[in-house]
Amino acid sequence: xxxxxxxxxxxxxxxxxxxxxxxxxxxxxxxxxxxxxxxxxxxxxxxxxxxxxxxxxxxxxxxxxxxxxxxxxxxxxxxxxxxxxxxxxxxxxxxxxxxxxxxxxxxxxxxxxxxxxxxxxxxxxxxxxxxxxxxxxxxxxxxxxxxxxxxxxxxxxxxxxxxxxxxxxxxxxxxxxxxxxxxxxxxxxxxxxxxxxxxxxxxxxxxxxxxxxxxxxxxxxxxxxxxxxxxxxxxxxxxxxxxxxxxxxxxxxxxxxxxxxxxxxxxxxxxxxxxxxxxxxxxxxxxxxxxxxxxxxxxxxxxxxxxxxxxxxxxxxxxxxxxxxxxxxxxxxxxxxxxxxxxxxxxxxxxxxxxxxxxxxxxxxxxxxxxxxxxxxxxxxxxxxxxxxxxxxxxxxxxxxxxxxxxxxxxxxxxxxxxxxxxxxxxxxxxxxxxxxxxxxxxxxxxxxxxxxxxxxxxxxxxxxxxxxxxxxxxxxxxxxxxxxxxxxxxxxxxxxxxxxxxxxxxxxxxxxxxxxxxxxxxxxxxxxxxxxxxxxx
Ligand code: ADP
Numbered sequence: 001x002x003x004x005x006x007x008x009x010x011x012x013x014x015x016x017x018x019x020x021x022x023x024x025x026x027x028x029x030x031x032x033x034x035x036x037x038x039x040x041x042x043x044x045x046x047x048x049x050x051x052x053x054x055x056x057x058x059x060x061x062x063x064x065x066x067x068x069x070x071x072x073x074x075x076x077x078x079x080x081x082x083x084x085x086x087x088x089x090x091x092x093x094x095x096x097x098x099x100x101x102x103x104x105x106x107x108x109x110x111x112x113x114x115x116x117x118x119x120x121x122x123x124x125x126x127x128x129x130x131x132x133x134x135x136x137x138x139x140x141x142x143x144x145x146x147x148x149x150x151x152x153x154x155x156x157x158x159x160x161x162x163x164x165x166x167x168x169x170x171x172x173x174x175x176x177x178x179x180x181x182x183x184x185x186x187x188x189x190x191x192x193x194x195x196x197x198x199x200x201x202x203x204x205x206x207x208x209x210x211x212x213x214x215x216x217x218x219x220x221x222x223x224x225x226x227x228x229x230x231x232x233x234x235x236x237x238x239x240x241x242x243x244x245x246x247x248x249x250x251x252x253x254x255x256x257x258x259x260x261x262x263x264x265x266x267x268x269x270x271x272x273x274x275x276x277x278x279x280x281x282x283x284x285x286x287x288x289x290x291x292x293x294x295x296x297x298x299x300x301x302x303x304x305x306x307x308x309x310x311x312x313x314x315x316x317x318x319x320x321x322x323x324x325x326x327x328x329x330x331x332x333x334x335x336x337x338x339x340x341x342x343x344x345x346x347x348x349x350x351x352x353x354x355x356x357x358x359x360x361x362x363x364x365x366x367x368x369x370x371x372x373x374x375x376x377x378x379x380x381x382x383x384x385x386x387x388x389x390x391x392x393x394x395x396x397x398x399x400x401x402x403x404x405x406x407x408x409x410x411x412x413x414x415x416x417x418x419x420x421x422x423x424x425x426x427x428x429x430x431x432x433x434x435x436x437x438x439x440x441x442x443x444x445x446x447x448x449x450x451x452x453x454x455x456x457x458x459x460x461x462x463x464x465x466x467x468x469x470x471x472x473x474x475x476x477x478x479x480x481x482x483x484x485x486x487x488x489x490x491x492x493x494x495x496x497x498x499x500x501x502x503x504x505x506x507x508x509x510x511x512x513x514x515x516x517x518x519x520x521x522x523x524x525x526x527x528x529x530x531x532x533x534x535x536x537x538x
Pocket of ligand 1: 358
């Protein structure tokens with residue numbers, strides 16, 4: 001017998017409709033490239049988005065066509081997030097920190113028809129334009145300079161469009177809505193293709209109280225770029241809930257962000273640990289300078305949040321960090337480290353230990369770990385590769401045959417992350433499988449060592465990676481950036497680590513550097529470090 005409930009499709013236009021009809025007055029605030037602040041409302045955003053939908057249809061964009069964006073976080077980018085899927089086309093956000101060669105590869109592979117580009121990013125576009133073939137270039141005017149010949153002006157397209165001419169797509173929730181390529185640390189970048197349904201379910205689940213806990217009354221500043229995993233889905237989640245949005249434009253340095261967090265009374269913000277390490281350093285250097293009493297939560301994910309950072313924010317500045325794990329392939333929210341009831345009356349130190357883990361799987365995300373002996377026990381000790389499945393987890397890559405080994409025969413996704421899982425379900429990422437240091441018979445977690453070194457009071461950042469070793473196969477080495485005006489020696493850091501690690505787990509070499517190379521999304525670039533320091537091995 002079938003249930004008798006309505007078959008209401010879960011689509012992105014339904015998210016926009018709700019924001020327009022119920023939260024039309026709520027604000028969307030952007031810091032523009034000239035640093036001035038642009039403010040408008042959800043109803044203005046919804047109207048302009050419908051006009052853009054009409055304009056794209058007039059340009060001949062059909063259901064299934066890919067429309068790319070090369071943009072920072074700002075209100076026009078938000079408009080594309082709704083305008084493109086609302087006509088059944090696919091929003092393809094391009095990561096502006098990738099190399100011109102990677103970008104031209106991705107655009108060609110996705111067969112993008114249109115690229116919408118920030119005027120301030122035209123110098124980047126110019127570096128790969130000769131290698132791609134698209135139907136239309138649309139430029140978002142930002143500088144007052146004329147836009148290039150042959151390109152269309154985004155603002156003129158919107159002002160001349162008639163929103164009543166826009167024909168919505170047929171509303172099938174399984175239709176592709178958005179696409180994002182992984183950053184290609186192993187082989188070519190791979191396309192992940194989100195559906196309307198996956199975006200809606202991800203928005204709902206990630207806003208649960210035991211998810212990211214977003215509310216209508218919040219003001220959200222996503223530091224995480226809208227060109228990387230849809231800014232963790234936050235533009236969709238905030239619009240669904242009517243949450244005020246503060247979009248930082250191209251200014252992602254600690255001082256600019258703190259200024260915006262303070263002035264706009266932001267209550268919740270989200271980004272990768274390297275951003276928060278910079279912010280923590282600025283707060284430590286100027287105690288009391290920034291008034292952040294509105295800020296109730298900072299969501300940190302994309303790489304391991306060091307325990308010392310979580311402790312530092314809370315104990316020195318009264319700021320609450322929520323640690324979450326995810327990947328491009330998981331939309332991205334996969335697990336969230338909130339404190340379950342039985343942990344809430346544990347000593348603070350135990351609570352910090354749990355908050356530094358990657359947490360409990362999100363609702364409907366199933367997890368398991370596997371090593372060479374099969375599925376691992378949930379004992380918090382046995383390590384294995386994390387496999388996941390769920391309604392917002394990729395089941396395959398776009399137009400790719402060479403990556404099928406990332407999916408198991410029974411339909412789970414192999415994350416490439418090495419984890420332990422506790423009996424109570426808490427996941428801890430020990431490493432990425434390619435970063436774990438295989439020393440003798442033992443696996444040494446680079447993530448754990450990094451977190452511990454970053455707990456040293458003189459250390460700003462630390463990355464740990466493998467160098468070759470004739471006897472042990474691989475040994476750990478660390479690159480360390482010291483805080484301004486602070487000093488530490490190799491021996492001091494080793495002594496600091498000794499109580500927590502066995503001798504064999506301690507780094508053989510520590511190099512003090514001024515900067516650690518980062519990937520296009522701000523994570524430590526361990527592949528570059530391995531290459532750079534391989535001569536230090538034996
Ligand atoms: P890329 O694979 O291109 O780096 P993703 O953003 O999809 O891009 O990266 C996902 C990976 O980032 C995960 O597989 C994991 O290794 C790492 N990661 C994400 N969040 C966390 C976290 N909270 N702790 C540790 N690692 C994390």
